[in-house]
Amino acid sequence: MADGSPENDRTASPPWAGGYEIVDLSVLVAEDLPCYWPTHQPYQAKVWNWYEDRQDVASAPLYSREGPYATRWLALDEHTGTHFDAPSHFIPHEDSGLPNAGEWGAVSADRVPLSRLNGPAAVVDVSALTGSAGEASVSPLVTVDHITAWEEAHGELAAGDVVLFRSGWDSRYRRGPAGRAYAHDVIVTRCGDAWPAPDVATIELLLDRGVRCAGIDAPSIAPVQGKLPVEVHVTGLGAGAVFVEGLAGLDALPPRGAWFCFLPVKLEGATGAPGRAVAWVPHAR
Structure with a gap:
């Protein structure tokens, strides 16, 4: 009888995934871990x-x-642990009369097709940017140049690709006071450096390539400073894209070749939902 241990879970692959290893890309959710946005529930x-x-x-x-x-x-908040942002997270319903309203405001978490949350993983290593801003609570920006440089090495992004930004920020996801560096010191006390994140032009480039799902191993896909948290979300979600945030362990994935899958809890009317993110990674040959 299977004992349910992590070792058994890690090595057990479905028959159609032969030659691949299933890698867990999710953070652990616990009361003494920084699994929630520090100013929320x-x-x-x-x-x-x-x-x-x-x-x-x-x-x-x-x-x-x-x-x-x-x-x-x-x-728990809808955006707890490893979770995704549905379009309705930042896009009001088009009949609301509110700023940034649009048709995608009707798409809550339960209405996002699972196909939008699955696809070939394109892992963009931006870890060199971590800690480079030189100013507290300012995110180093992932620019168009970072994407085009990655494409020169690994091929142009295409519709259906899931772009995952690997910053290494998940190393700060720790228990107790040490975990404040993950989000609390960035958002509340504003005394810590902030995670790297794509700017608006980078999100627009991904959309031009046909990418409709992007993820990051940090609390948010967006930079911290100024209007960028809203602008980045509105740009992507307003075009029907979704963002998977709070990922972990992206260093186990190659730049190309893995298959990404995120399965959220199906919550009616939700602006997002926690879930389990995994990748099928091909065995080294």
Whole structure:
């Protein structure tokens, strides 16, 4: 009988994925990890039912309300952990009369086809930019030149490609106070450097290439400073693209050759949803 261990999960591949390894690209979600946007709803998990009543737990008693089994309830923002942004995250409904309104504002997370969240992975290494801004809470920008240089080496991007920006920022995803460098020090105290992220022109180039899904191993696809957080999201989501944020372990993927897949929780009307991101990576020959 399978023991459910991570080792078994990692090595078990479906028959159609022969010659490939399944790599988990998702962060772990826990209360002491920086899995939520620091100014939004924090993630919490609370025990609803335990196997038996326990009054000797220091923090809070446990109750067997419904029988000898365990279950918890969760409090979480739609954009918790590894998650994706649906168009409705920044695009209001076209009849709303609000700025940036458009037809894509009707597309919530549950209405995004899974085909939009799957495709050949094009991994763009921008880790050299990390820490290069020289100013707190300013993101080094991934520019058009970075994309064209990558294309010279690996071929032009095409419709259906999933562009993944590997910054190495996920190394800051740590438990406890050390995890503040991931997002809190960037957004709240504004005392830390910020993750690299594409500028508007770069998103426009991806759209011109037919790319409709992009991801990053940082809390957001957008730079931190000025109007760029809104402008980058509006540019991409307003054209029907989606963004997968909070990825991890992109260094396990080659620039070309892997297949990316993100499967979100199907939440009605959601502006985004957490889920599991994986890649099928071909074995070295």
